[in-house]
Amino acid sequence: MAFTVDGTNGFIAKLRKEGAKQSLFEASITLKGTGTGTSDFNYMCKGIQIPASNLGVVTVNYMGRPIKYPGNRTFEDLTTTIINDEGHSIRNQIENWMENINSHTLNSRSSTYTTKDKYVSDLTLKPLTRTGMYESPWKFINCFPTSLDAVEVAWETNDAVMEFNVTWAYDYWTHAGGTSAGGGTPVSIP
Secondary structure (H helix, E strand, O other): OOOOOOHHHHHHHHOHHHOOOOOOEEEEEOOOOOOOOOOOHHHHEEEOOOOOOEEEEEEEEEOOEEEEEEEEEEOOOEEEEEEOOOOOHHHHHHHHHHHHHOOOOOOOOOOOOOOHHHHOEEEEEEEEOOOOOEOOOEEEEEEEEEEEOOOOOOOOOOOOOOEEEEEEEOOEEEEOOOEEOOOOOOOOOO
16 A cells, blocks of 8 residues: 555544454353353453454365365354452352363263253353444354363462453354344344
């Protein structure tokens, strides 16, 4: 791109509303770990990603030439970073959720988690504008935790709050900003 006469001003005009800020978001999910379904997840979730979008490629060779066609969509796992409170409330709920999906001692599932709808929950990522308005959220459908990272505790770490990562599997995501990873038309997320 060549420099233009209005270079900086042109860039400023194109950067709609001064750009989206990474730190303005809210993530919410109903945790399944305790049966209450309530938590402070939206306050304690300090990190999450806007999802990648991946289409597989099907290659068919014709006379030595690879011809490529779009394949199936895949969805990478999602990772959240959670701030730990002194009561470990969110961590305890996620540990219980995972325990009910597959027990530590018996390698079995809880009798209350007999069907998928009993152990999954939808996770929503809502980017915020500088005025506090929600901006086209992403919704991750049928999430469940697959990995709960260790929390490092050490005498040397003095001025830090504990935090941990949770990896979530999900079936697919939707985005109210113009795409639906499952239908091709925009969807409305409450």
